[in-house]
Amino acid sequence: MTDDERPLLSVRDLQVRFPVTTDRGKGVVHAVAGIDFDIHRGRTVSLVGESGSGKSTVANALMHLVEPSAGTVLLDGRDITSVRGKELKALRRRIAMVFQDPFASLDPRQHVFRAVEEPLEVHGLGGDRAGRRRRVAELFELVGLSGRFLDRYPHELSGGQRQRVSIARALAGEPDLIILDEVTASLDVSVQAQIMNLLNRLQGELGLTYLFIAHDLAVVEHMSDHVLVMYLGRLMEDGDVQDVFDAPAHPYTKALLASAPAADPVAERRRRTAPLEGEVPSPLHPPSGCVFRTRCPWAADECARTVPVPVPPPPPRGASPQLRHGNRGPTAREHVAACIRLPEVQASSRTGVPAGVPSTTTSAGSGATRTAPWDAGAPDP
Numbered sequence: 001m002t003d004d005e006r007p008l009l010s011v012r013d014l015q016v017r018f019p020v021t022t023d024r025g026k027g028v029v030h031a032v033a034g035i036d037f038d039i040h041r042g043r044t045v046s047l048v049g050e051s052g053s054g055k056s057t058v059a060n061a062l063m064h065l066v067e068p069s070a071g072t073v074l075l076d077g078r079d080i081t082s083v084r085g086k087e088l089k090a091l092r093r094r095i096a097m098v099f100q101d102p103f104a105s106l107d108p109r110q111h112v113f114r115a116v117e118e119p120l121e122v123h124g125l126g127g128d129r130a131g132r133r134r135r136v137a138e139l140f141e142l143v144g145l146s147g148r149f150l151d152r153y154p155h156e157l158s159g160g161q162r163q164r165v166s167i168a169r170a171l172a173g174e175p176d177l178i179i180l181d182e183v184t185a186s187l188d189v190s191v192q193a194q195i196m197n198l199l200n201r202l203q204g205e206l207g208l209t210y211l212f213i214a215h216d217l218a219v220v221e222h223m224s225d226h227v228l229v230m231y232l233g234r235l236m237e238d239g240d241v242q243d244v245f246d247a248p249a250h251p252y253t254k255a256l257l258a259s260a261p262a263a264d265p266v267a268e269r270r271r272r273t274a275p276l277e278g279e280v281p282s283p284l285h286p287p288s289g290c291v292f293r294t295r296c297p298w299a300a301d302e303c304a305r306t307v308p309v310p311v312p313p314p315p316p317r318g319a320s321p322q323l324r325h326g327n328r329g330p331t332a333r334e335h336v337a338a339c340i341r342l343p344e345v346q347a348s349s350r351t352g353v354p355a356g357v358p359s360t361t362t363s364a365g366s367g368a369t370r371t372a373p374w375d376a377g378a379p380d381p
């Protein structure tokens with residue numbers, strides 16, 4: 001494999017278990033139950049799924065904020081699964097993370113300048129104090145903040161400005177990979193648009209690689225090259241963003257997309273599946289076989305007995321798999337879904353929802369053509 005073909009990040013059978021104590025005694029939450037994925041340089045891979053599906057735990061395991069229970073993580077071909085000491089410090093430079101709430105990474109008692117200077121100092125970058133100040137000013141400019149913000153406190157900045165500081169802080173160590181965990185979730189829609197535009201511009205200019213974690217599917221569709229759909233710690237579906245959004249294969253992905261507010265005409269097609277119903281089962285007692293079966297309209301007896309492995313979905317009628325998944329360069333990967341009833345799901349999806357499941361085609365917003373604000377040329381000051 002050449003350097004160009006080798007993934008920047010390669011995750012195999014990653015597992016994270018948390019021992020917990022409840023009223024009913026001790027148990028184990030299998031927050032991440034064995035997932036595999038790659039991220040290539042300069043690309044964005046997104047993790048989506050309902051709350052509690054394990055997205056943040058994957059990020060925390062990559063950052064060594066929690067200890068994986070099993071599996072392997074390679075960064076540029078090097079095993080970083082259980083680094084310690086100096087190696088861990090070096091790794092913290094190579095993988096940076098931006099969180100939903102910028103207050104979490106900004107000390108309210110320090111000027112925001114210091115938040116960005118700190119990683120420069122820790123990693124011995126930027127020279128002396130004056131050199132570091134110049135570098136912080138450059139990083140501020142890169143994220144669209146003028147130098148007059150350097151000596152302000154976090155509370156003197158807006159939410160969007162604080163998130164820009166967090167992004168500048170993440171960029172300080174010139175990382176290989178940036179994990180963006182719900183970075184737009186706490187912002188107003190117009191500010192979300194500005195931050196997404198900023199992240200896209202920085203990726204283009206600096207060749208950045210992102211692992212993007214988000215609930216908002218419209219944001220994910222806009223930001224990603226590739227999507228990983230998680231449910232109860234497992235990967236349900238994995239594919240190129242357009243394949244997954246245009247032709248979702250797994251019943252969970254179909255239901256997740258059908259539950260999203262209509263943002264474009266594609267939503268009309270998605271709404272032929274019933275949206276998600278019911279609660280996510282307790283991670284302490286996940287269902288046997290396929291963990292989604294208790295909420296799946298297509299579930300059959302065999303789903304309780306068989307743990308599904310990811311397989312390519314049958315090609316949509318009239319499409320050639322070679323053409324759909326043809327040569328897309330180093331990120332080209334098969335579209336796969338972990339469901340043993342894909343042919344049945346595919347067959348009934350052509351005509352609508354499975355028997356007995358109410359259609360939601362007439363729900364509010366179906367057919368609406370709202371333009372996503374980040375496509376409308378929202379300014380990126």
Ligand SMILES: Nc1ncnc2c1ncn2[C@@H]1O[C@H](COP(=O)(O)OP(=O)(O)OP(=O)(O)O)[C@@H](O)[C@H]1O
Pocket residue numbers: 018019020029030031049050051052053054055056057058283
């Ligand atoms: N430190 C911990 N101890 C015990 N259980 C944990 C811990 N951290 C996470 N969990 C559990 O692991 C599962 C996955 O949680 P995680 O936060 O990774 O999900 P998520 O998909 O990121 O959710 P959200 O979108 O709400 O952030 C959940 O059941 C959660 O309660």
